[in-house]
Amino acid sequence: MDANSPLLFFDSGVGGLSVLEPTRKLLPNAPIVYVADNAGYPYGKRSEAEIASRVPALLGRLVERFHPRLAVIACNTASTIALDHVRSALDLPVVGTVPAIKPAAEMSKTRAIGVLGTEATVRQPYVDNLAAEFAADCTIIRHGSPELVDLAEAKLAGEEITVDAVRSAAQPMFDAPGGDRIDVGVLACTHFPLLRTELSQAFPGVQWIDGGPGIARRIAYLTREQPWPTEPSEGVMVFTAEPRSTLLSTLAHYGIGEVQTL
Incomplete structure (x- = not known):
């Protein structure tokens, strides 16, 4: 393995x-x-067939170009639809993103859990299976919110967003039957942890959980015996279409110093 x-x-x-x-x-x-496939954004409004064909083809091109040791599908929608297709197409480890229903069920006292994701993610049988296996005694209330995805993108691009806008986008989940009992909310879209501050202010009685830290631990485990450079380096961000210019100034916070367009 090349360091x-x-x-x-x-x-x-x-x-x-x-x-x-x-x-x-x-x-x-x-x-x-x-890699941000902004030319295909937003995935949550695309059909399962589109995502199942687009994601493996694009990742195949990216693997040929960058020769990664491991790929992370850091997107719940793409993972729940295309993860098996990607794993069968690529000859390297692929880590997907799973809605954190199991730890949410372990945390919930009221046994009412909200699953907040994209429209495509919340309707997947994958979510049904997780709920049946790990939260069978819980009421699972799902809501697909494309508005929250757009708000997260806007926030990272430096635009001002309001708690009221975030509250309005997530409120239907709490207005659904049993929604008033939700005490744990699963952020089943990787965009949504970027809005954790606003969500916590909008719904102060709810604990919000996401899969990011668990995925990081999985990546560290899978690469545990591999060599790394002796010093940190600036990351590369690749867009599939021209990005918002205002976004670029925020990327340094995440260790990204170079931007390319595919």
Whole structure:
């Protein structure tokens, strides 16, 4: 294994930065390539067939270009639909993003859990299976919110967003039957941890949980005996279309110093 072989993170936009950040803390010297498929954004409004064909084809091109040691699909929608397709197409380890229903069930006192994701993610049988296996005694209330995805993208691009806007986008989950009992909310879209401050202010009685730290631990485990550079390096961010210019100034916080367009 070449010490300079990078970790490849993939998402439709900036949401996967919520997975990159805890990974950076565990593996500070890991070379990073982060890919935002903004030409295909938003995935949550695309059909399953589109995502199942687009994501493996795009990742195949990226693996040929960057030769990563491991790929991370840092997107719940892409993972729940295309993860098996990607694993069968690529000859390297692929880590997916799973809604954190199991730890949410362990935390919930009221046995009412909210699952907040994209429209595509919350309707997947994968979520049904997780709920049946790990939260069978809980009421699971799902809500797909494309508005929250857009708000997270806007926040990272330096635009001002309000707690009221975030509250309005998530409120239907709490207005659903049993929603008033929700005490744990699963952030089943990697964009949504970027709005954790606003969500906590909007719904102060709810604990919010996401899969980012667990994914970071999985990446560290899978690469535990591999060599890394002796010093940190600036990460590379690749867009599939021209990015918002205002976004670029925020990327340094995540250790990204170079921007490319595919």
